[in-house]
Amino acid sequence: MALVVQKFGGTSVGSVERIRNVAKRVAKTYDAGNDVIVVVSAMSGETNKLVALANEVTEFPDTREYDVLVSSGEQVTVALLAMCLKSMGYKAKSYIGHQISILTDSSFSKARIKKINDKKIRQDLNDRTIIIAAGFQGVDGDGNITTLGRGGSDTSGVALAAALKADVCEIFTDVDGVYTTDPNICETARKIDRISYDEMLELASLGAKVLQIRSVQFAKKFNVDVHVRSSFNDNPGTLVTKEDKEMESILVSGITYAKDETKIAVMRVPDKPGIAAKILSPLSAANISVDMILQNVSEDGFTDFTFTVTKADFKKALMITKEAAAEIHARDVLTDDNISKVSVVGLGMRSHAGVATRMFETLAKEGINIQMISTSEIKVSVVIDAKYTELAVRVLHDEFELSGKEVTVER
């Protein structure tokens, strides 16, 4: 008998009929003798609706109240799924974040899980009750409702699996697993069978929306094997797991793109120590993370300082940047949201040079201009004009032969 955590995303619980299907799958796992903890998201589109309501009320919604609001979508699905299982004759019980409790810090809308109190759910599990836990939410030390950031139910799932030392952690979604790139824009995209935590972290942070980044960090930290698979069939999906030799022999494992960033350029700032800090520290103080950063060589003691933030943070970031720009007497603040970030990711890059060059040459052949570049040990990202995103992804997918057999590096 195993302890199985099964997390179902918004599309998997998007209608009553789909909730019934989830209930059947859960029941099957339970009937096989396993203890089951189910984690669910809100019905697809619901969280977006709630966010839109908040934004309709005010331009900058209070974050405490924002969390009270947006966490409500998951309360609906846990109740519906628990009802459904009970009507099928199973022992099941819904739990929302603070009932478990999933203790987080107090950074509303982006809270981090600190501790999970598993006493109550352990008791229920011992009693062979199916636990239906609300994803995405927790409670801070003062009893305030918190949420874990968009896509946070994945993290709830992995965190529960880690805390309860589950034998299996399955993340059910609307795709068959993690792909070499987005199958919607590249027909030859292929499902990856196994991928390391670090590659998955890069893929997740670079725009592959299958898993929330924090869930992968959690999985890595606590060594949870995460099986990402479809809720609509029984096919094996992608196993996100510890890296091994075989994985490192693959040069590039995926190409991703993200269109959710905006470029902010502070024009003509004095090129002297402390300027980057002056621009960036008020942003980090406001909990806004900056992704790519570019500073040009200076001409006559002045330079341009460019960076990207997510579209969600953009309005606030622009306001803050304009204040900082005025303080340092910059000439202007320009923005461009017609950009996208395209990246290649692979463990093999650690030991093999030349991936960046191949990437730049491939883009150059298509006449695609590179606006910004950033790299890490296992990825290279470029910012390009958004209208070339699909083209860039396709040519890079071909260049690194991701559709066919894996390109393995020579040793």
Ligand code: ASP
């Ligand atoms: N319902 C939340 C969202 O849409 C959390 C999740 O689905 O993981 O972001």
Ligand code: MG
């Ligand atoms: Mg999700």
